[in-house]
Amino acid sequence: MSGPALVRTVLGDVDPASLGVVDAHDHLFLRTPRLPGQEMDSASAAEAELRAFATAGGGALAQWTPVGLGRRADLLPMLSRVTGVHLIAATGLHQAAHYAPEFLDRLLPRLARRFIADLTEGIHGSNGLVRAGMIKVAGGFHRLDPHARQVFTAAAEAHHLTGAPIGVHLELGTGAPETLDLLCTELGVPADRVILGHLNRAPDTRTHLRAAEAGAYLAFDGPSRAHHPTDWRLLDCLAALAEAGHADRLLIGGDTTTAAARATSGEGPGLPYLPGVLRPRIERELGADTAKSCFETNPARAFAITRPA
Incomplete structure (x- = not known):
């Protein structure tokens, strides 16, 4: 038996329907x-x-910054309170190249326990404990x-114990089949608990369709200043999937990874671009129903956790 679905934000568990317009993959700190x-x-x-994101119509943001990369989870509750934006924090671990070898030597032997603790007990910080709501790999x-x-x-x-969704950084958008084979076929994670990120960086429609048919969520993070040459493919990728009947698998994120990419203190386009510019464009090009699916309905399901009764 299981209880009602919820989304675990930094201020506590909320009804998925309360999220509003969601930036499904971004970073406030990195x-x-x-x-x-x-x-x-x-x-x-x-x-x-x-604040700019909220003014443009944004309601929630998933910060995919994992363990050891300056995620500043202790600041997220304050930021959520003062801006009114729901925030989802991540546990998880990036590629080995992002860490000092001695850090990995200490962490890897107890990795699952660390993920589970972040999701259930909370991430330790100067302002207390903040529970993560997703796992990033x-x-x-x-x-x-x-x-x-x-x-x-x-x-x-950690997923099997907590029900938390798993977000996957696909390097340059590649490796989706291998990821689903390992997580879903070998390790038993339901495909609809997996969010595949960066897919617009490898605009291979056949691979995208296979991932959608398997039941995974497909996160297209654009525009991203670091990967702007792929932006022009975004609408075509979304259109192909929607036309094939997979609009219910689509997510959109900004993936702001540098201070220069912020809208309010850098060169942009930053967080407000998604609700203020990209969402209206998707609505105009692909229809209101598809836009609502990408920014509201789908992320409410993708980030939900079903808690034990």
């Missing part, structure tokens, strides 16, 4: 050696960006290396 000098660590900048370019397989296995264990 710090990684892969992006030196481009750290996102300013609370005031994050607040300004969230990452594959490699067209492959899953041993590090990824270890992280995916721990994520699957």
